Amino acid sequence: MIKWLRSESFTAWAFMTPGLLLLAVFVFWPIIYSIPLALTDYSVISDTHFVGLDNFEAAFKDRNFLISIWNSLLYVLIVPFLQIFSILMAVLVNSRIPGIKIFRTTYYIPVVTSMVAVALIWSWLLGNNSVVNYLLIQVGLISKDIHWLSDSNLALYVLMFITMWKGLGYYMMLYLAGLQNIPQDLYEAARVDGASRWRLIVHITLPLLKPYVLFCTLISLMSAIRVFDEVYVLTKGGPGTATLTSSLYIFQKGMEQFNFGYASALGLIVGAMIAVLSIIVFRFNRKGGVNPY
């Protein structure tokens, strides 16, 4: 016993206990507990009954739920754009010209500000008679006001634009870190061999940036499917169900209608979909044989 107390095992577990305890309560437990919860009609207000798979059956007949899943999948369309633009930005700011640090910092400011503030600014900018419409009319691109956030064909794409605007700086910084991690002597060696700048990019920069691309793609994919804040603050899912995403719908069912059982069932369905999606990405990742360092 005393021997064990001095062992590395004991020390290791002593270090990890506080963290693992909290993880157990706030990460593992929610995943486990939502399964039995999904089989009941638990709602805080009235008595709880075991309802079997009723919630799941109802979910697949729930038109709004299916729409919300479709909208969440559409949201994933921002991933490639977000990645391409942020890589280009990273390449642009990866230089040592005077003032470059000020620009990098500037580009990161949308990332650090709250979605409440960002949503407010954009809802004003995009309003009728407001700046964006005014400028577009002045330039001659449009002839009359566009109802950016209240047109059901446009609203979701406008939200996607705002998400992208807020996220560009974040991914730019990650890619910049990636670019600066590439050993400079690789470039020098290639240049001595007479490689052109284009070949340097294709044969050195891109392959070495690949792990970053996969990492960033994975996290932006996850956050695109889970998108919540911008939808909640700007449109609350409207007009109609045009911007209803799955996390917003689950939140409405859970925290607004206190239908905890049904919301848990919806959460499990979406969770299972994400799990499949991320396993595919992980597999793809392994097949790519990414191990450059």
Add this chain to the structure above:
Amino acid sequence: MMNLQNDKMLRSSLPKKESSRIMRSLGRVIRMTVMYVLLVLLALFLMGPFLWLLSVSLMPGRNIFSTPPAIFPTFIDFDNYVQVWQFMDFPKYMLNTVIITVLGVVLNVVLASLTGYPLAVFRFKGKNVVFTLLIATMIIPSYTAFIVHYLTIQGLHLGNTYMGVVLPGAVSVFNIFLMRQTFIHIPADVRDSGKMDGASEFRIWWQLVLPLVKPALAVISLLEAMSFWNSFLWPIVILNDTELYPLAAALTYLNGQFAYNFGWIAAGTMISVLPIIILFLFTQRYYMEGLAGAVKG
């Protein structure tokens, strides 16, 4: 960086002819100009909306939805700030936000570096189990965690308290992995030398290892500071007492109350975003350094 080195290489390999030097410096000027134009355009795109908000906040009584819309300030007046500051108890909300943010950041930094450390340096039974569990939570994210969190927080009688706001986000698998990746790159000599001097594992961690991973700690601190400072929904769910609201939550209340007093809302929003922007400006150097180290692993 690449461009500059390229130029240096070229310069040393070419004969020093006056005409070609002028041509090259001309090319350089053009390339620099194009770069600066692109940089400025991007800055306008990403900063413009904030500058516009600033300009709205400085023009009391202007309706932003008038034609033509007010884009640039035609006059500057701090009345909005004075009035909104008197109307809303900003120091109180700011203090609430600071308490929540500090609690959240400290818990995250301490717990992530405590939990990540053994996973990087110790050999112990059950390591693989812990690893698998952690990775599993990244693949199977809980969509309805907030429901169970709500029940747990009520069950622990932490409703309407800051602990209830902070605890569900006090430790994250992402941060644990980030710390683990960082600890792995610390040379084993550091721990060995500590052991030679008879230091306990805890003291080695606290006094020898942690100072070496400051950049990673800065990354976690900044990211968590951002997310706690900006959180609005969970605090609203947990806190019944609006007096306890953090800024972002209080701001949604202000928006609801004075939908048409644009100047006030703009001023209130500016007040709420400035602290976190300032924090970022001061920590960004460490943040960049830490980010570079963290993603590499």
